[in-house]
Amino acid sequence: MAISMPSILKERKYPFIFIFFFLLVFVAFLLVSDSQSPILIATSNFLRPQPFSSNPTSSSESSTRLSSDLKSPSASNATIDSSIPFSSDSRASSESGAPLPSDPINPPTSNATSDSSIPFSSDPKSSSDSSTPLSSDPDDLPTSNATSDSSIPFSSDPESSSESSAPLSFSDSKHPPASNATSDGSIPFSSDPFPPVSNSSYESSVSIPEDPKNPPLSEAAPETEIRSSPVSNASLGSGILSSNDSATTNINSNASTGTVDNANPAAAAATNYNQVADIEWEACKGPVAVDYIPCLDNWKAIKALRSRRHMEHRERHCPDPSPRCLVPLPEGYKIPVLWPKSRDMIWYNNVPHPKLVEYKKDQRWVMKKGEYFYFPGGGTQFRNGVNFYINSIEKTLPGSEWGKKTRVILDVGCGVASFGGALLGRNIITMSLAPKDEHEAQIQFALERGIPAVLSVIGTRRLPFPDNSFDLIHCARCRVHWNADGGKPMLELNRILRPGGYFIWSATPVYKKDDWHKNIWRTIVALTETICWTQVTRSFFRSSHIGVAIFQKPVLSSCYHTRKENKPPLCDMSSRPSNSWYEPLDSCLVPLQDDAPKWPSAWPERLADKPPRLPSEPDGEEMYKGDTRHWSALVSEVYLGGLGVNWSSVRNVMDMNAGYGGFAAALISLPVWVMNVVPVPVQEPDALPVIYDRGLIGIYHDWCESFNTYPRTYDLLHASSLFGNLTKRCDVIEIAAEMDRILRPGGYLVVQDSTEVLTEVSPILRSLHWSVNVYQDQFLVGKKDFWRPA
Numbered sequence: 001m002a003i004s005m006p007s008i009l010k011e012r013k014y015p016f017i018f019i020f021f022f023l024l025v026f027v028a029f030l031l032v033s034d035s036q037s038p039i040l041i042a043t044s045n046f047l048r049p050q051p052f053s054s055n056p057t058s059s060s061e062s063s064t065r066l067s068s069d070l071k072s073p074s075a076s077n078a079t080i081d082s083s084i085p086f087s088s089d090s091r092a093s094s095e096s097g098a099p100l101p102s103d104p105i106n107p108p109t110s111n112a113t114s115d116s117s118i119p120f121s122s123d124p125k126s127s128s129d130s131s132t133p134l135s136s137d138p139d140d141l142p143t144s145n146a147t148s149d150s151s152i153p154f155s156s157d158p159e160s161s162s163e164s165s166a167p168l169s170f171s172d173s174k175h176p177p178a179s180n181a182t183s184d185g186s187i188p189f190s191s192d193p194f195p196p197v198s199n200s201s202y203e204s205s206v207s208i209p210e211d212p213k214n215p216p217l218s219e220a221a222p223e224t225e226i227r228s229s230p231v232s233n234a235s236l237g238s239g240i241l242s243s244n245d246s247a248t249t250n251i252n253s254n255a256s257t258g259t260v261d262n263a264n265p266a267a268a269a270a271t272n273y274n275q276v277a278d279i280e281w282e283a284c285k286g287p288v289a290v291d292y293i294p295c296l297d298n299w300k301a302i303k304a305l306r307s308r309r310h311m312e313h314r315e316r317h318c319p320d321p322s323p324r325c326l327v328p329l330p331e332g333y334k335i336p337v338l339w340p341k342s343r344d345m346i347w348y349n350n351v352p353h354p355k356l357v358e359y360k361k362d363q364r365w366v367m368k369k370g371e372y373f374y375f376p377g378g379g380t381q382f383r384n385g386v387n388f389y390i391n392s393i394e395k396t397l398p399g400s401e402w403g404k405k406t407r408v409i410l411d412v413g414c415g416v417a418s419f420g421g422a423l424l425g426r427n428i429i430t431m432s433l434a435p436k437d438e439h440e441a442q443i444q445f446a447l448e449r450g451i452p453a454v455l456s457v458i459g460t461r462r463l464p465f466p467d468n469s470f471d472l473i474h475c476a477r478c479r480v481h482w483n484a485d486g487g488k489p490m491l492e493l494n495r496i497l498r499p500g501g502y503f504i505w506s507a508t509p510v511y512k513k514d515d516w517h518k519n520i521w522r523t524i525v526a527l528t529e530t531i532c533w534t535q536v537t538r539s540f541f542r543s544s545h546i547g548v549a550i551f552q553k554p555v556l557s558s559c560y561h562t563r564k565e566n567k568p569p570l571c572d573m574s575s576r577p578s579n580s581w582y583e584p585l586d587s588c589l590v591p592l593q594d595d596a597p598k599w600p601s602a603w604p605e606r607l608a609d610k611p612p613r614l615p616s617e618p619d620g621e622e623m624y625k626g627d628t629r630h631w632s633a634l635v636s637e638v639y640l641g642g643l644g645v646n647w648s649s650v651r652n653v654m655d656m657n658a659g660y661g662g663f664a665a666a667l668i669s670l671p672v673w674v675m676n677v678v679p680v681p682v683q684e685p686d687a688l689p690v691i692y693d694r695g696l697i698g699i700y701h702d703w704c705e706s707f708n709t710y711p712r713t714y715d716l717l718h719a720s721s722l723f724g725n726l727t728k729r730c731d732v733i734e735i736a737a738e739m740d741r742i743l744r745p746g747g748y749l750v751v752q753d754s755t756e757v758l759t760e761v762s763p764i765l766r767s768l769h770w771s772v773n774v775y776q777d778q779f780l781v782g783k784k785d786f787w788r789p790a
Helices: 016-033 040-046 090-096 264-271 299-303 355-358 384-397 418-426 444-449 483-497 515-530 622-638 662-666 689-694 723-728 734-744 755-765
Strands: 345-347 367-369 372-376 408-412 430-434 453-455 470-476 497-506 534-541 546-552 650-655 674-679 699-700 714-720 743-752 771-775 777-782
Touching: 264 299, 264 662, 367 743, 384 534, 408 418, 418 699, 430 444, 444 453, 453 622, 470 483, 470 699, 483 497, 483 515, 622 734, 650 662, 662 674, 674 689, 714 734, 723 734, 723 755, 734 743, 734 755, 743 755, 755 771
Parallel strands: 408 430, 408 470, 430 453, 470 497, 650 674, 650 714, 674 699, 714 743
Antiparallel strands: 345 372, 367 372, 497 546, 534 546, 743 777, 771 777
16 A cells, blocks of 8 residues: 655645654664764764874984974863963964964864853953953953962963054064164053962853964863872071972872773873872972072072182082972063063063162163063163164274174173173174172073073183183173182183184273272283283273273184293193083183184074084084984974964073074074073083084083073973983972973973873973873973962
């Protein structure tokens, strides 16, 4: 019997019933079909993370060829309850020419919980549809957005809401303009785009939608229960209390991770990346905790010194064991002002030390205006401004060819580094150097401004630089007694000055005629003659009322052998340590080889040409070129676009294991500078002389100890193949605490290493409440949050 269609459908009185009938049939078909349904396959492929397309280690030319599609990290980004991820401002990246985060259009799906989670956009305009807009009026700031753990990830662009802020695009990307200050010296900020750090708690059911084009700036680590045994506070004798006892490092898997599949190494590694180390972190305590530098603030060791005559109390005295406490933030700390504006102004609350404002008021080192410190370019010897001073020296020394032949400079006793800051616009990179002394926070000012600087002193030990490295050394009233202790400070300058390089001494003995100053001048001249330096000029600039003397180091050693007296004697190089780490100052003269390498090529060819001191071992040049190609490819294809790093917020970079400086060379087109660290013990051949030959700067350092810098001074730390050998000598927890001390909130740590290293480092970083992503089991990207232990 034929089945007839109901008359009600024939008459088409209710067509929707007919449609509904076929939809039911279609749904039933999907339910009984297997998972190979084309629809399910398409949906699954759309949501599945996209891995690397190739192996980074498989390059025929020693370069790492990786796909730039790194949008899907292996590790989850679950945020803790009540976290407030902020979106970064895409305008900052687009204006600076720096690449945007990995996928600004389709950010990865967030695993944040909905409880009290308030995702903000950093762009006030993007929340116009919200009932709670973000105010840019500093007098009408919203209720504090701090979470219960005081974690406040901010946008990285402090000028994003200011119409008067200058864009970060440069006509010459290698050499950004030196200053964006207005001609009348005013500060071009119309409002305060950031609320200060607060310890208050804030919960709200109001949800301000994220800007879909701007992925969150920071995602905190997953919340986990910490069940470590109590750790006692051990005094470091410096007014700082730190947890130095062995912390519990048992690794507890995050509840969202599930069990480990031992048969699947990739799954096991991904599981380990999401684990959180069971460490009970404590805050450093004491009057100097906010600016704590462990190896320079060890007052127990300093008080035990037998002498301070030769600045022994300004040298390194590291506590043993190294501290594990976390340095607190200054009250009201904000994401730093971006470069190049930071060269001329910084937030007062980030470096709240006003002593120099009054102490150097007449010399205009630094001025305070509202919520900012402002740097007008003054200095003890810069009465008409630092640029006038530099121009005067250039006229006096035309053969120096600044920015071409003269590329790498050391500024001894640098103050707030206005000299080095002004030279950046002339293709010169300056290592600004000063001790931690009564000139409060001068190096901290320099680094907050985005100017290369390091804490050190010419005391009883060699500076952490290789022989024959700086093209020029500058001292403007640097208060170093060059003739002290038999002239050892001057011999140290001679050691690190490149043959044919210049020493510029700007000081009162150069021009003052009283007996005391004249006696100092005669002593310095006699000392320079014993080391065969030539006096190039002795000038007095009447308009600024300063005197400048310029000396030149010899190129050949012939003069050393024709001196009337062999004093100081020539050093015996066969028994002399090759690097300067913790070595005493020389009382001898480092000889010059007659076949010594020539002066490097002019900048910028110097960066790519064969360095004069490249080791002459077989295949040495090819290894060097291969290293350069490797980093050029890796940075362009992976680091700049595939690791989620917002390069527009990065200025101060440290390469913790620099090799030949290939990473720094690959970043040369960005408005960043890199401190290249060659770890101690130095692996032969020593690569640091090559780094200086390339026109870059660097330093020796042992990562089992604290680095000579203030807290919160670097935007990005890079560690390639560092931790494997390092963890055999050092406690990885202490290294993590040191990296947390150095890195600014919102800053990045990028680790390229083995899976074993990443699985060891990741849980410790997550215990610090950092967000951690791992890409292709070889790149770990950690991002520091504002979290500090109570």
